[in-house]
Amino acid sequence: RNTLTVSEYLSEWLHGIEIRGDLAESTVETYRLGVQVFSPKFEKVLLPQLTRRMVQRAVDEVTETAINPRSKRPYKPATIKGRFGAFRVALTDAVKLDLIDHSPASLIRLPRIQDQARDVLTEREVISLLNTTQGTRWHAFWAMLLTTGMRTGEARALRWSDLNGSEVRIRRNLRYRSRQNYTFRETKGKRGRVVSLPPETMTALVQHKA
Secondary structure (H helix, E strand, O other): OOOOEHHHHHHHHHHHHHHHOOOOHHHHHHHHHHHHHHHHHHOOOEHHHOOHHHHHHHHHHHHHHOEEOOOOEEOOHHHHHHHHHHHHHHHHHHHHOOOOOOOOOOOOOOOOOOOOOOOOOOHHHHHHHHHHHOOOOOHHHHHHHHHHOOOHHHHHOOOHHHEEOOEEEEOEEEEEEEOOEEEEEEOOOOOOEEEEOOHHHHHHHHHHHO
């Protein structure tokens, strides 16, 4: 008979993922945060006794009252979705291991993510920015961002060895909090992804390296 509590199972599940080492560190960190949020909700609940109603109640409690320890503010809907995603994966794995017959994490109502309008630079503003940074150490960086759609952390983590002709392979991401607090994390795909660079960006890189 399965006498594991949900919290005990989540701890074992996370430990297995950490020692297996086949996932990107960013994914493992997401799983850690998900366990951190939902494990305390089920410390006394046996895994086979977990119901969809219990899970829904836990999600509602996190939405209404939980405080994000990082921001010291209530969790945003998108953050809750990410944390719950980790919990859902854990229960799906429990089904695969024959620890439970079905996942009670299915069909759960999550807080709605509100669409947020984003400010986008106009073509004139892009040209102005590139002209303004011309001749500075940041020109190649801005050219890379504006002509490829690359994420800021990806551009910051690039090395010259990632460049192959007019293509660059994105292998890692820089998580930056301060001058003394930053980490490099591999992208989800082991080989990363390849981005083609337009001629003007190649010219900026050549000038930057000179």
